[in-house]
Amino acid sequence: MASIVAYIELREGAITRPSRFVVAEARRIADAAGATVFALLTVGPLAQVEMDKLASEISAAGADRILCSSADTLDGPALDVTHGALLAQVADHLRPLLFLFPAGGSGAQLGPPLAVRMGAAYMSNASMDVYAEDRTPEPASQRVILSRWRAARDGRRKIDVGDLERPVVASLLSGCFPPPAGDPYAEVEMVPCPDTKYPDARVIGSEVDNAAGLELCQSMILSGRSSVAASDAFQAGLPDGVCLATADEADLQAIQGSAPHNVFVLPSAQSKLDAGRPWFVPGTAILRVEGVAGSEDADADLAEFTAALGRARSQGDAS
Amino acid sequence: MIVLLCLESPSPSPASRAALCLASTLGDKAEVVVLSAGGATGSASFELARQSAAVRRIVHLQDTGLREPDFFTLGMVLAEAARHLEARVVVAGQHTDIEGQGLVPAALAHHLRAPLFARVQSATLPPSGQGVLKITVRAGGKLCTVASPLPVVLSTSEGELGSMPPREAGQSAPTVETLSLAQLGMAASLLVPRPGLLGILAPAQGHGIESKSFDESARILLRGR
Numbered sequence: 371m372a373s374i375v376a377y378i379e380l381r382e383g384a385i386t387r388p389s390r391f392v393v394a395e396a397r398r399i400a401d402a403a404g405a406t407v408f409a410l411l412t413v414g415p416l417a418q419v420e421m422d423k424l425a426s427e428i429s430a431a432g433a434d435r436i437l438c439s440s441a442d443t444l445d446g447p448a449l450d451v452t453h454g455a456l457l458a459q460v461a462d463h464l465r466p467l468l469f470l471f472p473a474g475g476s477g478a479q480l481g482p483p484l485a486v487r488m489g490a491a492y493m494s495n496a497s498m499d500v501y502a503e504d505r506t507p508e509p510a511s512q513r514v515i516l517s518r519w520r521a522a523r524d525g526r527r528k529i530d531v532g533d534l535e536r537p538v539v540a541s542l543l544s545g546c547f548p549p550p551a552g553d554p555y556a557e558v559e560m561v562p563c564p565d566t567k568y569p570d571a572r573v574i575g576s577e578v579d580n581a582a583g584l585e586l587c588q589s590m591i592l593s594g595r596s597s598v599a600a601s602d603a604f605q606a607g608l609p610d611g612v613c614l615a616t617a618d619e620a621d622l623q624a625i626q627g628s629a630p631h632n633v634f635v636l637p638s639a640q641s642k643l644d645a646g647r648p649w650f651v652p653g654t655a656i657l658r659v660e661g662v663a664g665s666e667d668a669d670a671d672l673a674e675f676t677a678a679l680g681r682a683r684s685q686g687d688a689s
Numbered sequence: 690m691i692v693l694l695c696l697e698s699p700s701p702s703p704a705s706r707a708a709l710c711l712a713s714t715l716g717d718k719a720e721v722v723v724l725s726a727g728g729a730t731g732s733a734s735f736e737l738a739r740q741s742a743a744v745r746r747i748v749h750l751q752d753t754g755l756r757e758p759d760f761f762t763l764g765m766v767l768a769e770a771a772r773h774l775e776a777r778v779v780v781a782g783q784h785t786d787i788e789g790q791g792l793v794p795a796a797l798a799h800h801l802r803a804p805l806f807a808r809v810q811s812a813t814l815p816p817s818g819q820g821v822l823k824i825t826v827r828a829g830g831k832l833c834t835v836a837s838p839l840p841v842v843l844s845t846s847e848g849e850l851g852s853m854p855p856r857e858a859g860q861s862a863p864t865v866e867t868l869s870l871a872q873l874g875m876a877a878s879l880l881v882p883r884p885g886l887l888g889i890l891a892p893a894q895g896h897g898i899e900s901k902s903f904d905e906s907a908r909i910l911l912r913g914r
């Protein structure tokens with residue numbers, strides 16, 4: 371049976387939301403097209419109880435089997451020099467049809483070198499769709515299509531996984547994932563970590579990346595530049611997986627690198643939104659929030675959205 | 690120390706412009722050599738390279754076999770050129786369609802047998818020209834400082850870096866040197882294109898922007914649609 375590998379990214383020891391989405395997407399494709407979902411977890415030295423907890427979460431997200439590799443070299447950020455040999459070993463062993471990375475940057479670091487080693491196609495910030503191809507009188511065939519924007523955003527590139535005759539390595543958007551539905555006790559197989567080819571390459575320090583949340587967010591609220599107080603107050607009331615971004619140059623790179631499921635463009639940011647140039651990922655829904663046309667008062671936008679969230683929450687509680 | 694900047698032709702992508710900016714920050718010890726492959730020599734890419742004060746040489750790989758190479762092949766050719774030019778640091782843009790979103794730097798690193806770092810924010814050359822390169826990369830939710838042996842391949846994304854110092858008045862721009870596959874000891878028959886890895890091109894239809902009120906937007910956000 372064909373296999374799909376979903377790479378799991380941890381931040382501060384916890385599985386990221388995009389990683390859960392990747393496992394859920396792999397499950398969806400596997401159920402439609404018939405495949406086994408392998409989740410690949412790479413960790414530093416970890417107590418068994420912690421590993422069991424992570425494995426249980428991954429399993430419940432939809433993985434059939436969990437491959438876990440634990441080594442000192444895997445303790446840091448996912449870089450090709452530390453993680454690449456392990457991924458290549460797993461790919462060589464399983465020969466997966468799809469090797470999926472979650473939104474968050476691990477795909478950009480690990481995806482292209484893995485694709486080169488596998489002789490695979492590579493798509494970053496991709497969406498996946500499954501459709502049934504009518505082959506009457508034969509049973510319908512399930513087609514798996516990956517798509518992404520071209521760099522110029524003037525069209526899409528699409529790959530039909532069944533037609534390509536090569537595996538595909540892809541990083542996905544940060545989408546919604548269903549409630550845990552899988553077996554929380556999937557089989558866990560420990561995988562030895564091969565020696566790195568570049569032992570002299572090492573992480574010697576790190577600092578906080580203020581844009582790290584944007585990489586992972588499932589929903590992005592795009593506003594003009596607001597005051598710090600208004601921004602802090604607004605963000606304190608946001609649900610998990612939602613982030614506030616400022617549509618100015620300071621956040622531009624992080625915004626371009628993000629892959630949210632939906633984006634809410636507040637009135638104060640709408641002058642920056644180029645309606646003719648697609649943003650983000652083909653699956654991203656972009657919602658223009660109606661307000662005073664031409665308004666640049668970002669603080670007022672955030673206050674209005676906070677009030678609307680309060681109303682929506684109270685209506686939800688009432689119902 | 691030779692720092693090789695791979696610049697696609699005919700026009701540089703924003704990611705390649707960022708790569709040029711990175712190469713320009715490496716200081717006087719860096720002898721920045723711009724390398725392009727295929728196409729004509731009078732393109733916007735060469736003009737950009739001539740404008741940069743940091744660029745000492747411009748080398749163009751010219752061969753009929755380089756008209757439409759795939760990523761893997763192009764990476765192999767660039768790796769041979771990097772060896773030929775004795776490059777210790779190779780910098781390339783990551784995210785254009787032509788480059789396959791980072792496959793060219795990855796294939797280059799693979800064939801050069803050098804470590805690869807993506808999403809590079811800054812780099813500092815070793816003081817003596819030997820030793821390790823210090824690189825800041827965006828990875829794992831952090832800005833990580835990494836020490837890497839040489840040679841090394843660095844790739845940059847669109848909009849990651851600052852401005853490029855322009856060439857001053859009176860400072861002569863380098864002329865374009867040409868290099869052939871034969872000079873690299875490569876046969877054009879090796880360059881077998883592998884079409885299809887980019888996928889088929891489809892129109893950008895269906896990316897409509899919906900308008901919603903604040904209340905509708907808040908409900909959608911809480912529903913997690």
